[in-house]
Amino acid sequence: MNVLKRNNVKVFGNGKKALMFAHGFGCDQVMWRYITPAFEQDYKIVLFDYVGCGKSEMASYNESKYASLQGYASDIIEICTELQLKDVVFIGHSVSSMIGVLASIQHPELFNSMVFVCPSSCYINKEDYVGGFEQRDLEELLDVMENNYVEWSNYLAPIVMKNSDKPELTEELASSFCSMDNKITRSFARVTFFSDNREDLKKVQVPSLILQCAQDDIAPEQVGKYIHERLEDSRMVFMQATGHCPHMSHPEETIECIQNFISKELEPNQL
Amino acid sequence: MNENAPCFLFSFLVDHHINYVNDLMMEALGYEDHEILNTLRFEDLLSGGSRILYKTHFFPMLLIQNDIKEIFISLRSKKGEEIPVLINMSFIKKNGVEYVTGAGLKMSKRNDFEKRILDARRDAEKALQENELLIKTKAQLEISRTLLEDQLQNQSRINKEQIEFNKILAHDLQEPLHKISIFASRLEDFSDLKSQEEKSRHYLKRVLQISENSHALVKRLQVYHALDYKKLHYLKASFETILEDAIIKTGNLPLEIIYGEMEMKEVYGDIPKLTILFSELLKNSYQYRSSEKSSSIHISTSKVTENYHQALKGAYRYIEYIRITFRDNTLGFQSYSGDDIFRPLQNSDNSYGKGLGLAFCKKIVELHKGRISIKPEKNGGSKFSILLPIEVPSN
Numbered sequence: 001m002n003v004l005k006r007n008n009v010k011v012f013g014n015g016k017k018a019l020m021f022a023h024g025f026g027c028d029q030v031m032w033r034y035i036t037p038a039f040e041q042d043y044k045i046v047l048f049d050y051v052g053c054g055k056s057e058m059a060s061y062n063e064s065k066y067a068s069l070q071g072y073a074s075d076i077i078e079i080c081t082e083l084q085l086k087d088v089v090f091i092g093h094s095v096s097s098m099i100g101v102l103a104s105i106q107h108p109e110l111f112n113s114m115v116f117v118c119p120s121s122c123y124i125n126k127e128d129y130v131g132g133f134e135q136r137d138l139e140e141l142l143d144v145m146e147n148n149y150v151e152w153s154n155y156l157a158p159i160v161m162k163n164s165d166k167p168e169l170t171e172e173l174a175s176s177f178c179s180m181d182n183k184i185t186r187s188f189a190r191v192t193f194f195s196d197n198r199e200d201l202k203k204v205q206v207p208s209l210i211l212q213c214a215q216d217d218i219a220p221e222q223v224g225k226y227i228h229e230r231l232e233d234s235r236m237v238f239m240q241a242t243g244h245c246p247h248m249s250h251p252e253e254t255i256e257c258i259q260n261f262i263s264k265e266l267e268p269n270q271l
Numbered sequence: 272m273n274e275n276a277p278c279f280l281f282s283f284l285v286d287h288h289i290n291y292v293n294d295l296m297m298e299a300l301g302y303e304d305h306e307i308l309n310t311l312r313f314e315d316l317l318s319g320g321s322r323i324l325y326k327t328h329f330f331p332m333l334l335i336q337n338d339i340k341e342i343f344i345s346l347r348s349k350k351g352e353e354i355p356v357l358i359n360m361s362f363i364k365k366n367g368v369e370y371v372t373g374a375g376l377k378m379s380k381r382n383d384f385e386k387r388i389l390d391a392r393r394d395a396e397k398a399l400q401e402n403e404l405l406i407k408t409k410a411q412l413e414i415s416r417t418l419l420e421d422q423l424q425n426q427s428r429i430n431k432e433q434i435e436f437n438k439i440l441a442h443d444l445q446e447p448l449h450k451i452s453i454f455a456s457r458l459e460d461f462s463d464l465k466s467q468e469e470k471s472r473h474y475l476k477r478v479l480q481i482s483e484n485s486h487a488l489v490k491r492l493q494v495y496h497a498l499d500y501k502k503l504h505y506l507k508a509s510f511e512t513i514l515e516d517a518i519i520k521t522g523n524l525p526l527e528i529i530y531g532e533m534e535m536k537e538v539y540g541d542i543p544k545l546t547i548l549f550s551e552l553l554k555n556s557y558q559y560r561s562s563e564k565s566s567s568i569h570i571s572t573s574k575v576t577e578n579y580h581q582a583l584k585g586a587y588r589y590i591e592y593i594r595i596t597f598r599d600n601t602l603g604f605q606s607y608s609g610d611d612i613f614r615p616l617q618n619s620d621n622s623y624g625k626g627l628g629l630a631f632c633k634k635i636v637e638l639h640k641g642r643i644s645i646k647p648e649k650n651g652g653s654k655f656s657i658l659l660p661i662e663v664p665s666n
Contacts (some may be wrong), residue, residue: 248331
């Protein structure tokens with residue numbers, strides 16, 4: 001199996017130190033496009049799509065592997081191994097934060113440090129923990145996704161038929177960066193929103209940074225603080241940015257936060 | 272004009288605050304103007320599931336593509352009713368102002384039909400999928416069985432050879448060495464011959480030493496080799512007991528053991544073998560100790576989840592392991608390249624039989640279906656990571 005093709009891995013940039021960007025649930029590597037130009041000069045940039053997202057190989061989807069976030073974490077490790085990366089700075093958005101946590105627990109030696117953009121250790125409210133969602137909200141999410149698939153499948157159909165006589169349509173499809181496979185995305189949603197990684201936090205051995213947005217009800221502030229308290233060597237930055245996608249809505253601030261972390265926190269220890 | 276349009280029209284700013292909603296939509300939502308405008312965010316009008324999808328999919332898409340079409344979401348009215356709508360949205364940047372406009376069609380009836388179609392399709396898909404899975408599994412089973420048969424045959428051949436080989440190690444090789452040392456020591460006894468004695472005594476001493484060392488090495492090799500075909504007897508024991516015994520096994524080497532966080536206090540395994548594992552690790556740490564500080568060992572354990580399948584490609588079964596972290600404050604090794612350090616006689620300092628210690632460790636760990644790795648510590652010393660399955664492997 002070709003790992004690089006499977007995960008549509010893209011490597012570029014002029015530096016030696018590797019920055020690996022991992023997209024969150026719902027999108028693909030394109031979501032980092034406002035961020036990576038700021039780092040291209042000095043770092044090696046590694047981008048990829050999780051299997052089932054973006055331009056990954058849908059045929060590589062393995063139900064038993066991706067039945068838990070562990071399977072997605074294995075992909076990260078496999079990509080690092082394949083590219084012979086070491087001392088990686090891992091930057092994960094949303095669910096990728098916990099995927100990064102799991103990967104770093106398995107192979108701490110691969111990672112230099114981790115940046116978690118809008119992380120959540122558990123989305124569902126528990127007895128003594130407020131994740132922000134009830135079971136019912138998440139069931140509803142799966143329903144809405146399915147309804148959308150009906151519409152999308154109609155307009156994804158031409159791609160299958162290779163309709164080259166309608167270039168405008170193909171162009172539109174090519175730009176539809178959140179393309180996804182319904183079945184896989186449903187199960188990714190399940191795995192993402194029903195997983196509980198609270199117990200894993202204290203096992204992380206690499207230094208980390210939490211980027212907390214304002215008004216982010218998917219990863220609310222109290223969840224960010226919860227994670228910060230339990231991650232041994234972590235820092236937390238409260239961003240001006242609002243919402244759940246600061247790297248897209250507020251790229252400058254996001255870049256600054258990442259740069260500060262890498263240069264101030266990590267340079268002295270020789271990245 | 273817009274007010275009377277037979278569809279929902281709305282717009283909101285980049286901070287998501289709504290600044291326009293037409294009459295039809297306002298009526299359906301059941302709010303008054305002042306309750307919404309410049310007060311609520313667009314996502315506040317969405318039902319729980321739709322809000323997640325909007326924030327994880329649709330909003331990022333809007334930012335990248337500038338518009339999204341024919342998306343389905345559920346609005347939630349003031350009273351809490353769900354209003355299914357089909358929506359188009361555009362991200363507009365005009366005269367320095369950035370905002371999002373949208374138009375939606377209420378589709379309650381269509382949604383009901385669609386729901387039924389979806390249910391039917393889901394049932395059909397499920398049946399199809401189960402059938403496909405069954406056929407696939409059957410084919411895979413057949414392949415696995417052939418593979419297993421080959422491996423079993425191979426294994427039994429190797430086992431026989433191993434037992435043979437071990438006999439050679441135990442007798443055919445050890446015996447002659449043993450005899451050489453006996454004869455050499457006899458020779459030494461009556462070499463009071465005065466003249467050439469200095470020289471011959473020296474050589475004799477060498478012969479004696481080499482044969483004793485070789486004897487010891489062969490003996491240790493034999494024990495190492497015998498590990499392979501002796502069955503493991505699983506029992507439970509605490510790490511503290513195992514380490515106490517391991518220290519005794521090293522001949523009470525002066526090592527201080529410090530326990531860190533012990534998430535797992537006990538381990539299930541072949542306890543005598545695990546004791547050997549730790550005594551070898553301890554001996555190794557002592558052998559490479561720094562002359563400047565007293566030797567201390569730091570041990571901690573935690574529970575981790577990893578894929579059980581290492582050899583089988585494409586197979587995944589995530590199970591729980593105990594991870595034992597064993598840190599020492601030695602001088603460390605010169606090279607940590609890959610697995611070399613665990614190979615027999617790799618890091619030998621020419622003292623016979625000593626270079627087998629870490630090979631013992633690796634073999635014992637692997638017999639327990641576990642893994643061992645080593646990493647240099649930043650401020651000197653080595654860190655061994657040992658993974659052992661928490662449950663006994665079923666085979």
